[in-house]
Amino acid sequence: xxxxxxxxxxxxxxxxxxxxxxxxxxxxxxxxxxxxxxxxxxxxxxxxxxxxxxxxxxxxxxxxxxxxxxxxxxxxxxxxxxxxxxxxxxxxxxxxxxxxxxxxxxxxxxxxxxxxxxxxxxxxxxxxxxxxxxxxxxxxxxxxxxxxxxxxxxxxxxxxxxxxxxxxxxxxxxxxxxxxxxxxxxxxxxxxxxxxxxxxxxxxxxxxxxxxxxxxxxxxxxxxxxxxxxxxxxxxxxxxxxxxxxxxxxxxxxxxxxxxxxxxxxxxxxxxxxxxxxxxxxxxxxxxxxxxxxxxxxxxxxxxxxxxxxxxxxxxxxxxxxxxxxxxxxxxxxxxxxxxxxxxxxxxxxxxxxxxxxxxxxxxxxxxxxxxxxxxxxxxxxxxxxxxxxxxxxxxxxxxxxxxxxxxxxxxxxxxxxxxxxxxxxxxxxxxxxxxxxxxxxxxxxxxxxxxxxxxxxxxxxxxxxxxxxxxxxxxxxxxxxxxxxxxxxxxxxxxx
Numbered sequence: 001x002x003x004x005x006x007x008x009x010x011x012x013x014x015x016x017x018x019x020x021x022x023x024x025x026x027x028x029x030x031x032x033x034x035x036x037x038x039x040x041x042x043x044x045x046x047x048x049x050x051x052x053x054x055x056x057x058x059x060x061x062x063x064x065x066x067x068x069x070x071x072x073x074x075x076x077x078x079x080x081x082x083x084x085x086x087x088x089x090x091x092x093x094x095x096x097x098x099x100x101x102x103x104x105x106x107x108x109x110x111x112x113x114x115x116x117x118x119x120x121x122x123x124x125x126x127x128x129x130x131x132x133x134x135x136x137x138x139x140x141x142x143x144x145x146x147x148x149x150x151x152x153x154x155x156x157x158x159x160x161x162x163x164x165x166x167x168x169x170x171x172x173x174x175x176x177x178x179x180x181x182x183x184x185x186x187x188x189x190x191x192x193x194x195x196x197x198x199x200x201x202x203x204x205x206x207x208x209x210x211x212x213x214x215x216x217x218x219x220x221x222x223x224x225x226x227x228x229x230x231x232x233x234x235x236x237x238x239x240x241x242x243x244x245x246x247x248x249x250x251x252x253x254x255x256x257x258x259x260x261x262x263x264x265x266x267x268x269x270x271x272x273x274x275x276x277x278x279x280x281x282x283x284x285x286x287x288x289x290x291x292x293x294x295x296x297x298x299x300x301x302x303x304x305x306x307x308x309x310x311x312x313x314x315x316x317x318x319x320x321x322x323x324x325x326x327x328x329x330x331x332x333x334x335x336x337x338x339x340x341x342x343x344x345x346x347x348x349x350x351x352x353x354x355x356x357x358x359x360x361x362x363x364x365x366x367x368x369x370x371x372x373x374x375x376x377x378x379x380x381x382x383x384x385x386x387x388x389x390x391x392x393x394x395x396x397x398x399x400x401x402x403x404x405x406x407x408x409x410x411x412x413x414x415x416x417x418x419x420x421x422x423x424x425x426x427x428x429x430x431x432x433x434x435x436x437x438x439x440x441x442x443x444x445x446x447x448x449x450x451x452x453x454x455x456x457x458x459x460x461x462x463x464x465x466x467x468x469x470x471x472x473x474x475x476x477x478x479x480x481x482x483x484x485x486x487x488x489x490x491x492x493x494x495x496x497x
Contacts, residue, residue, distance in 0.1 A: 005044060009034060011083040014042055020097050021142060024049065025159075025168045026059065026090070030097055039094035041075065043158075050088045058163060063090040065134050065161030073125035075145065075156040095156055096148075100141035100199070108206055112237055114153065115203035116271040118146070121155035122196055123264035129160045130189050130260055137162040137187040139195035140175040141202070162187070173215040174208045175199065178251055181219040190253045193263050197248025197256075204241070205233040209249060222251055240270050 005016045005027075013034050020028040026043040033040060043063075049055040063080035070076065080090035100118070103110075110118075122144060126136065136143075136159055147154040167176065167185050177194035180187055202208050209227030212218035227249065230242045244266050250256045257263040 005029065010042060010044070010087055010089050011079075011081065014040065014079075014089070014091055016042060018097075021099075022046075023142075023168070024170045025138070028158075030095075040078070041092040041095050043090045043092065045088040047087075050086060056082065056088045059088050059090075061163070062161040065132075066090075066159075069129055069132055069134060069160055071125050071128040073121045073155045073157060074129065074160060075158045092158065093156075095145040098146050098148075100144040100146055100203075103146060104141055104202060109234065110203040112204060112241065113271070113274050115200060116241075116267055116274065118144075118153055118155055118203065119196065119200045120264065120267050120271050121153075122157060122199070123260055123267055125155065125157045126192050126196065126260045127264055130192070134160045135162060135187055135189065136160050136192050136195070137180070138168060138171045138176070139192050139199070140172050141199060142172070144199075173218045174211060176215070176218075177253070178219060178222045179253060181215045181222075188253075189259050190256050193248050193257045193260055194250075194253075196260070196263065197245050201227070201230065201245050201249065204237065204245075205230050238270050238274060240266070244270070 003019060006019065007016065009015050010031075014031055015034045016029045016031040018030045020030060020041075024046065026045050029042045029044065031040055031042050032038060045056065045059045049059075060080060060082075063077055066074075067077040067080065075092045075095065078091050078093065082088050122139075126139070129136065136157070138159055139157075143157065143159040145156040145158065147156060167180055167187075173181060175195045175198050176185075177187070177191040179185065180191055198208055205228075210218050210221040212221060227246075230237060230245065244263070247255070248257055248263055
């Protein structure tokens with residue numbers, strides 16, 4: 001160890017008390033102001049490099065860039081320069097001298113709440129530095145100081161302001177991004193994201209994802225093999241921690257968090273979810289405890305649902321009370337043709353009841369009426385064109401005349417079908433439009449819909465009375481005719497046969 005500066009004054013005012021660590025980029029010492037006695041931290045460029053103007057300029061440029069940063073988690077620079085003895089130095093705020101490297105070497109894996117809290121503070125400091133275009137480039141546990149303030153870890157990061165184009169010879173390659181271990185090392189914000197992801201991995205797993213003594217060994221492992229999953233080391237981690245670490249330590253920079261702010265946001269979210277839990281409980285919880293908590297939550301939720309469901313239940317006999325003044329509403333059913341078929345059957349039944357003349361129930365040549373023979377025996381005036389009172393004229397009788405009340409004379413010839421009473425027993429021909437397209441046109445035949453070529457079915461023409469008679473009432477015990485029922489035998493017999 002280089003103890004040459006112990007007890008000496010730097011720039012005639014900063015006295016060095018002890019050495020914290022050695023590094024090619026600058027040895028770290030603890031000291032105090034020689035006049036005020038206030039504690040401070042000094043960083044001194046080794047004499048072997050201080051004699052080189054290029055190294056001295058790089059050191060001072062980094063100090064100048066870091067002096068513009070002002071954040072509670074960044075070790076603030078108060079003075080820097082070259083004293084009269086050629087010592088190149090930078091003065092920082094005081095720290096206790098305990099680094100994150102000391103903590104990881106002296107203890108096992110961190111509690112996840114503590115590890116996330118330290119990571120969150122490092123990320124906050126890095127976000128502030130990146131906003132000033134200052135990239136760290138060598139973020140590692142040895143550059144992170146941990147202060148214990150009222151039982152809480154307070155982070156101070158040292159080393160911002162590098163030129164991001166070179167890597168110190170003594171930089172730990174295990175924390176460097178793959179692009180920094182190539183022949184053309186160029187660091188950017190995503191390189192710092194990778195380094196912080198490795199630090200978080202180490203705090204939780206107890207070791208780094210890729211180990212090696214040289215940069216080439218570490219780079220070969222980064223390229224050829226994936227990092228061991230964190231679940232292989234412990235089972236009590238928050239389920240979102242490992243995806244965050246995997247995204248931060250991706251081999252390709254394009255697949256990582258593209259800036260530290262996004263990384264910090266995810267860390268903050270998970271940290272806030274775990275922040276209300278005791279550290280000891282979070283570290284000692286196992287799978288069975290987690291399952292018990294989940295089951296207890298499900299039971300509580302189910303009890304609440306049952307309570308509110310039973311509390312809001314209603315009695316259907318009380319709630320569903322009909323309006324006594326309401327009118328029944330006939331629902332509109334889809335068209336099925338049942339009503340039309342029933343109506344046709346009713347007409348057929350009526351004709352059968354009126355056509356009992358064919359079975360000899362009524363004497364030939366008479367019409368049923370109010371007295372069994374005369375349809376107008378009960379009074380009333382026969383309509384125009386009706387046969388005269390009394391018996392119907394036999395077929396072949398001479399034409400008869402009927403004088404209407406208005407004086408108009410109507411001649412009725414029984415040999416000529418009446419305009420009011422067409423011939424009974426005839427048929428009705430229903431014309432079907434003919435297909436007038438030429439048959440030899442294959443295109444038209446292929447496109448034209450298939451026509452129904454069935455011949456029209458002869459239907460018996462129901463007898464039409466001059467004055468429709470009311471339908472005879474059926475016995476109360478006779479069920480109503482339904483669609484598909486067979487018609488009475490009388491309906492199948494044509495009249496005048």
